[in-house]
Amino acid sequence: MSNWKPGDGVKSPVENFKxxxxxxxxxxxxxxxxISTVIPRPVAFVSTVSKEGVGNLAPYSFFNALSSNPACVMISASPLGNGEPxxxxxNIKxxxxxxxxxxxxxxxxxVAYCGAAFPDGVDEMEVVGLTGLPSLKVKPKRVKESPAHLECKLHSLIPIGDGGPGSTTLIIGEVLTAxxxxxxxxxxxxxxxxxSPLSRLGGAWYGTLGDVLFRQIPSV
Ligand SMILES: Cc1cc2nc3c(=O)[nH]c(=O)nc-3n(C[C@H](O)[C@H](O)[C@H](O)COP(=O)(O)O)c2cc1C
Known part of the structure; x- marks a missing residue:
């Protein structure tokens, strides 16, 4: 248990800033x-199905939970270098x-392998050798080797930027079941x-959970 109390501040190695x-x-x-500063980021391994019925699996680390009524999560999908989605x-659209x-x-x-730009018609789940489990509420399969799955329906799409490099589409999904x-x-x-969450750091670096600490928010 920590002996910290209000007013103690904190001992920090930080001195100067650039x-x-x-x-x-x-x-x-x-x-x-x-991406090197906003770390660690959880990695959503997103499975979808195209309108032709081909499965797709890709990692997205601009990912987080947003709300619980409705329960919403978001991922952010930037365009490819050629401007295509x-x-x-x-598939989600x-x-x-x-x-x-x-x-x-x-x-x-x-996860890293499925970050590659596979051509149309390729199901990454099959390519890498993962096991697809049927979902209950949606068509895309779940990844059996993953410890948790959120089945989502599209809530809203929010475009950010002009569609050029660095812009994105925020995909908000409502969790139907988990x-x-x-x-x-x-x-x-x-x-x-x-x-055992895997997190993405900057560049090609990833993190694992490390120590797990416990502190309750006090009533003040
Ligand atoms: C760990 C990891 C996280 C990624 N996060 C994102 C992200 O948040 N947004 C994004 O647009 N691309 C992200 N990418 C790149 C996409 O996964 C990559 O462009 C992939 O080819 C997209 O596949 P898709 O066209 O099947 O959706 C990430 C790649 C890796 C390896």
């Missing part, structure tokens, strides 16, 4: 700084459905260590 002038930088440089966005499969640390190789690995779920509680 300004990073975002407004004067190229989008690619801003991107590099942003990524398969995930195209066409079908209104997706599944967020959580990335555990044992999934790092398949599946948690039984071993990580006891008496209504989810064990963060069992979920």
């Amino acid at each position: 300004e990073i002038p975002f407004s004067q930088m190229e989008p690619a440089e801003r991107y590099r700084h942003l 990524k398969h995930t966005l195209r 066409d079908t209104g459905e997706f599944v967020v499969n959580f990335s555990a640390d044992w999934m790092i190789d398949v 599946h948690i690995w039984s071993e990580a779920y006891t008496d209504g509680r989810i064990d963060p260590k069992k979920l």
